[in-house]
Amino acid sequence: MSAGPRRVPAAALEAFTTALFRSHGLSPEDAATVARTLVLADLRGVDSHGVLRTGVYLERLKRGLINPTPKVRVLREGPAAALLDGDNGMGPVVATAAMRRVLERARAAGVGAVAVRRGNHYGMAAAYALMALEEDCIGLTLTNGPALVAPWGGTRRFFGTNPLAIAVPAGRERPVVLDMATTVVARGKIIKAAKEGYPIPAGWALDAEGRPTTDAAAALAGTPVPIGGYKGYGLMLVIEVLSAVLAGAAVGPAVGELYDNPRRPQEVGHLFAAIRLEAFGDPGEFKGRMDALIREVREGPRAPGSERIYLPGEIEFETEARLRREGVPVWPALWEELTALGREAGVPFPGEA
Template identity: 45%
Template sequence: MSPSPPHPAPERRIAADRLQAFCQAALQRAGMAAPDASVAAEVLVTASLRGIDTHGIALLPGYIDRLRRGEVNARPRMTLSQGSPSTAVLDADNGLGVVAACRAMGHAIELARREGLGWVGVRRSTHFGAGAYYAMMALEHDMVGLVGSNGPPVMAPHGGARRAMHNLPLAAAIPTFEEPPIVMDFAMSVVAFRRVVQAAREGRPIPLGWALDAEGRPTTDAAAASQGALLPLGHKGYALGILVDVLAGVLSGAAFGADVREKSGTGAPQDTGHFALAIRVDAFMEPAAFKRRTDALVRHLRSTPPQDPAAPVRVPGERGAATAARRRREGIPVPSGLYERLRALAAELGVVAPA
């Protein structure tokens, strides 16, 4: 009788504060200053808390690798240029995009506090992670937050056979009174590119309609799709993607379209562009009244009879808030493969592995 195949190691549950301490220590060992490492660690762990696992702590090994190779500037000198009383542009000096996006939204909030709204474009940046974090920064100030980013091309335009644009994520956060904040964060492709890469790593097929292979043919082969192009969310997703690229890349002075580099190096920055917008609610109405009105909208939508009684209508942000509450109590699930990569990274950097 042949032996049974070994069972994969179960995922681990690790407390958010332990993961954040580990991420910060690892980023500092990779050359980042402590304040920037703290910000980056919080962005990654918050994404994992809310269930955005592809853009949470799973990004850490790649970020560390790029920092150590010099593809991302570990100690950037970010500079801000004021364009008008309510607008500015941040030059990220090829620093980590998660730090640049936080600084951009922080300054947009300051501009909005004075002027009613604040807009900050970002150029010469890198991958900015999960946009929901930066949009949600506005909530505690009774502001609406809106952010977007471009990046290297991974998606075909509607009707196109090869990649020509990023999938151009857009995120927004809207304050509420008693209900969870309305939070949306989505790219303009059918699926995130990292889900295709993960399926390829695990040898799993992907659904038809997610991507094209390198020859422009629809495929279910994740490995072939990772060398091809994601498909946009129809013509509407394609059109919205153009808007995000104009606001994040063209308007900010960053690269755009297919000109955003996959990697930085030899003195040439990746030149990813972002934008951050903060809108002060009390420039329009009393914040409590606004938040009660958004509560009413949420309850109206949620009260709609569902097509499937087992799947009631939800509003963007509900699932993330519930997931974050549960994971704060139970710990963040870390799959065995990722945990082993984090342990190896800890040993390589000489920091304590999370447990």
């Protein structure tokens, strides 16, 4: 087992990460967008999608597999919907631009939806759903990814972990934010465990022979386990349709690998959507009903051994508030990796001796 993490202030980590991406050809604005998205994931405790991803993003930029200066184009557009070509740009850059366009459509039409082709891994899905809350909208995003999971009854890897995120405004209570992979766990958590040298819980993954494993390295050679068996498979398939088939993006095994010997762009597909509350009634009344729902769920009888009933996103909001005070924990292996990346780019890592 490795030593514990050291803390880095979020602002310092974001500035460092911004400088790294600027050194690899991104504009100041785009570099800041990527860094902000990664550090937000760390702050919310989703460290599998935080600065842990910096190294692989930079490697793909160096190999020419990501376009550092994309020109996102509108291929098709209507009053409430649009299809964008992401021009193989950085995932968070393209996704942020797409969600902004969604919110423009929702302001005008009450609802908005944007599909994206030629995208890349965009990090924590909740980052884009959360943008909708500022506009009194319900936000939604879906994405596909590299083939990792076989369909129910099959043996060939076909689907990605195909996450979805939904953010719902509330009044006095915190928003409800569901951010989940359609596998038991996001692959990034297995990558993190392998990097830090600790086992994964039973039930997360199978090895290359299809056997349950708690060895993170064996799990990376195998496959994550879908949620809910055949129901999880069905959800994966529908997300593949809505994010990739609809957009004309790469599907299944045609999606480029992120980590495993990447040789081509990912060509990922995304879907972003927003529903403006006032299109269906008074936003204040909706938020009041949400508050009532949240309190009724939270205050219900607890199962034996359960100290508290959480709403989706509640742990993440509390973690974010705490880590903004305490700093982002950076584990030793990641600390060494970021320090090395900084030295290579001439950017000192915060706290480097």
